[in-house]
Amino acid sequence: MNLSGNLGPSPRSLEVEDLESFDRMxxxxxxHLQGWHAQSLDLRGRASALAGLDVEGAIFLGCTFDEGMEDALRNRGALIFPRLTGVPFNPYRSTLYSPGELYDGLADAPYEELPDARIYQWSIQPGQRHRVDATLASALHDHAIGDALDELTHSHPWSGQPMVGVMGGHAAQRGSADYAQAAMLGRLLARNGYSVATGGGPGAMEAANVGAYLSQADDDGLQAALDMLAAVPGFRPSVSAWARAAAAVVERFPGGTPSLGIPTWFYGHEPPNCFATHIAKYFANAIREAILLELCQGGIVFLPGAAGTVQEIFQDACENYYGAPEKVTPMVLVGRHHWEHQYPAWPMLRSLAADRPMADRIFLVDSVEEAVTVLLR
Incomplete structure (x- = not known):
């Protein structure tokens, strides 16, 4: 899958994402700017430079120009995607989000006034999903996020480490045994050379990102962080208090190990966690789910969960069922009683896998330590 959403091969292009690069080139x-894709650049004051360039075939996405320059460039063959007004995000962004960006202002304002919440509120305004400008903005945004994610995963150190996904329920409360086990899983994966990816939300997802983030801390440090977080067990009734507890941990333990979160505004009631250092947040949940599965070529560990986690198990199973033998990735379900009796996904998964290449790539274990051991085989 092309993470930026292209349906086929495209000509070679040059992405220009900052003024320094533009001026340097x-x-x-x-x-000749054919093949250049300039994203969100303020090109005011550069009219004379632009006037002397061959811009046919260049694309300018959300750039700002001196008066009259936009029409001049368009008349000379450039494709101009205009800046969109009334949108609380940059649909042409060139990087993933950070927790600090989505929670900007957290120290002084409630969550409902922060960028993450404002974007969600914009997305659910009456009639928003049927407006051309809104659907265009969200589609352009998701394409830009996919493009930035593709760049990240092909850069150091991400490109040199297999990525393992951790799936699990959002209901795991800070301070619980399930939360601590998910944190231990993230810690063990990161310590064994894996990049950790989650759905980027609360519960088991946050815990796995916590464990990865603090993978280089000693055991006392991890426990201290878990104790700090346990003071605010969940994001209800206050996302603000929940996020501030996480921010306090990050402040105490800065510079943790990078990990990835891929959440969605489709589930606006689930805020992103602060421990995924890189956040690829999408509007379209279907795209987000497919990309998360595609990225996790090191396998996926499924912690106890309910409907959402069951759905993810069988989405991944479908990929493995129809995939080439060389592309089958490990699936590790943690919790025998949970997956055999409470939500009996394991018997169905085992039946699907029978006589298929995936048969020896599915595992049912009782602990996160066993899960990591299986992946390391």
């Missing part, structure tokens, strides 16, 4: 003698 012009200073080096660039004249």
């Amino acid at each position: 012009l200073a080096a003698g660039a004249v």
Whole structure:
């Protein structure tokens, strides 16, 4: 899957994501801009430079120009995607989100006034999903996030580490045994050379990102962080208090190990966690789920969960069922009683896998330590 959402091969292009790069390439003698994709650049004051360039085939996404320059560039063959007004996000962004960006202002304002919440409120306004400008903005945004995610996963150190997904319910409360086990899983995965990816939300997802983030801390440090978080067990009734407890841990333990969160505004009631250092947040949940599965070529560990986790198990099973033998990835379900009796996904999964290449790539274990051992085989 192409993470940026392209349906087929595209010509070679050059993404220009900051003014420094733009100016440097012009200073080096660039004249022909065909294939250039300039994203969210403020190009005011550069009218004379732009006037001397061959811009046919160039694409400018959400850039700002001196008066009259936009029409001039369009008349000379450039494709201009305009800045969109009334939108509380940049649909042409060139990077993933950070927790600090989505929770900007958390120290002084309630969650409902922060960027993450404002974007969600925008997305659910009456009639929003049927408005052309709104659907265009969200589609452009998700394409930009996919593009940024593709760049991240092909850069150091991500490209040199297999990525393992951790799936599990959002209901696991801070301070609970389930939360501590999910944190231990993230810690063990990161310590064994895996990149950790989750759905980026609360519960088991947050815990796995916590464990990865603090993978280089000693045991006392991890326990201290878990104790701090336990003071606010869940994001209800106050997302603000929940997020501030996490921010306090990050402040006490800065510079943790990077990990990935891929949440969605489709589930607006689930806020993103603060321990995924890189956040690829999408509007379209179906795209987000498919990309999360595609990225986890090191396998996926499924912790106890309910409907959402069951859905993810069989989405992954479908990929493995029809995939080429070389592309089958491990599926590890943790919790025998949970997956055999409470939500009996394991018997169905085992039946599906029978006589298929995936048969020896599915596992049912009782502990996160066993799960990591299975992946390391």
